[in-house]
Amino acid sequence: DIRVTQSPSSLSASLGDRVIITCRASQSISTYLNWYQQKPGKAPKLLIYAASTLESGVPSRFSGSGSGTDFTLTISSLQPEDFATYYCQQSYSTPWTFGQGTKVEIK
Amino acid sequence: QVQLQESGPGLVKPSETLSLSCTVSNGFISSYYWSWIRQPPGKGLEWIGYIYYSGSTNYNPSLNSRVTISLDTSMNLFSLKLTSVTAADTAVYFCARLGEDGYNLDCWGQGTLVTVSS
Helix, strand or coil, rough: CCEEEEEECCCECCCCCCCEEEEEEECCCCCCCEEEEECCCCEEEEEEEECEECCCCCCEEEEEEEECCCEEEECCCCCCCHHEEEEEEECCCCCCCCCEEEEEEEE | CEEEECCCCECCCCCCCEEEEEEEEEECCCEEEEEEEEEECCCCCCCEEEECCCCEEEEEEEEEECCEEEEEEEEEEEEEEEEECCCCHHHHEEEECCCCCCCCCCECCCCEEEEEEC
């Protein structure tokens, strides 16, 4: 199985901050990397697919980059509704695997 | 906008079979892949498997011998069966649709908690 490791596991940030979350795959996955946002008690929501493509309706302050084994999710200016847990997920090969999550909290 | 809704028992006894359905509304089950994902309380996400409308399936090997995903095009729903459950199978179970490119999960149900306990 391809392991996907996120860092950090949690972070505290203030409104307006730039936030960067990283995801590293245990082998090259080209750009088969997706990012999801999950709020408590809710289903995950697709933010970014194919490493850098913004899902329709997702604010442009979210962006993704990377290829191969190293990827980043950037929130350019943190908004109140962005406090949540973020997961990366590889779809290069089955079984699809998720990172352990990054919880973004209010500082 | 397509909507997905999970349904099924919230409590299953150890060694029995967990059975859930996912009803697809405002859209047709044809021409897409459909998936199940689970999340133990307070933990991360685990992909269970997916099915294509043609009936072909792909399962997580960690569950392969116990899991079956099927679909009913006439009812516009797909289903999950997990046999011989233990407490480790206690989780919120989500159904989801794979996106147009088949490599992401672009639409999710709200999830349903299944507890395995006697």
